[in-house]
Amino acid sequence: MTTLIEEPAEMHNNILIVEDDMAIREMMAFSLRREGFDTFKAASGHEALDQLNRVHPDLIVIDWGLPDMSGIDLIDMIRRDKVIKEVPIIMLTARAEEADKVKGLERGADDYLTKPASMLELMARIRAHLRRSRGFELTHKLEYQGIVMDAEAHEVLIDGKSLSLSLTEFKLLKLFLQNPNKLLGREHILNHIWGRNTFVEDRTVDVHILRLRKALKKHGKDKWIQTVRGVGYKLTS
Amino acid sequence: MTTLIEEPAEMHNNILIVEDDMAIREMMAFSLRREGFDTFKAASGHEALDQLNRVHPDLIVIDWGLPDMSGIDLIDMIRRDKVIKEVPIIMLTARAEEADKVKGLERGADDYLTKPASMLELMARIRAHLRRSRGFELTHKLEYQGIVMDAEAHEVLIDGKSLSLSLTEFKLLKLFLQNPNKLLGREHILNHIWGRNTFVEDRTVDVHILRLRKALKKHGKDKWIQTVRGVGYKLTS
DNA sequence: ACAAACCTGTCATCAAGCTGTCATAATGAT
């Protein structure tokens, strides 16, 4: 199997750095790693898109001036992509002009920092954005009606009792817990668990749903994953 | 569907400004109003809390140094309040120290701007935050006289009770809910549900109407879909 | 290094649910 989305045992946050200046890029990557983030690097817009095909970062830092395209264009592309469009983006550039800031923010960036940027401030802002996008889940804990998942510990408790799941089942349940009561189509599930450019039968999703249901059944909560014929599945109490 | 950045014309955002310097406060309020926001003002932490008891702003701008408490303390209080804790907060202060920025962001502010701040930048940042927080509230819901459809969850509730529909019935009901009280011709219905270039008898529509009515009948609302002889159907109370 | 245990992605098969059409009965309009 080709697992494109690696989920390290300790679930760290993935940060993608898009910056053509190697010195700055490496420095940022270093600082971020030291803070416990997993970093991915890209030196151009195309490299960035390439990375995005393989990883779904939790946040992206983008330099305004890239060799092959403007950072703003990259943001546009990201915001148009169904799978990752929600990712927080911090724009980091040398342009201090007010008009540029406004433009960057209006065009889809969530934050705008001018170089030379303080690493501490960048870090703080990254954390602030992650705090939100992860749903105040800096603790890495997800919960829904008695199902408690500690993503970091890779552990699931149902009504206090521990539940063991395989990696795929775990990711699947996590996806459900992140979108409770929302309908998830097969396509969506595939994209988020196997990555976009993988060739996996959609029917495979069924099988994993089945397996997850079996696991939940031991705790009487197998009915919580509902099938919506022709569309997908959803987690409901 | 549509974009995330959908801006209903009538929709005004409530912004609460917490700032003790009257000149700055009024200037901000003025600028914000001109941009179409509804503003609420507070000159101290207590005034702010007072306001919060009456209004639930969509975003709060807080000055670090308030006469009666630190802006950070105010943030703490807000974040502890179950009802409004999710509101985006922008901290606006004279303190340019890096350590302060970090502290503000770590303690719960979503953004941090140093005075003198550019109104344009503030505006852009406010919009960027609203863009996100509103995205979550845009949970696509349709309602008509007790029939509530959550398209995202693919769920229909009638007077609170759940109703299960097949995919076609669901789409049909959705079409009606999107056009309440409007007359929908067969042709129109066909186009919207089966697509323009499909070969389906228009009598088929009748059958699906029938099925939808049957489903609604369980909740006594089958009469709501009226037949308009020779033309089509419409949803009416 | 080796075997046992476990995971995973696919299949083939089965059952259940949906759909589009008809034929026929109702209903409404003139």
Next chain:
DNA sequence: ATCATTATGACAGCTTGATGACAGGTTTGT
């Protein structure tokens, strides 16, 4: 009363999802 239009019940065909089995592949413990 007659013609046009719609409501209904029945149905056969088709899709879609559930399930059990299985062959590789990987991990774990010894």
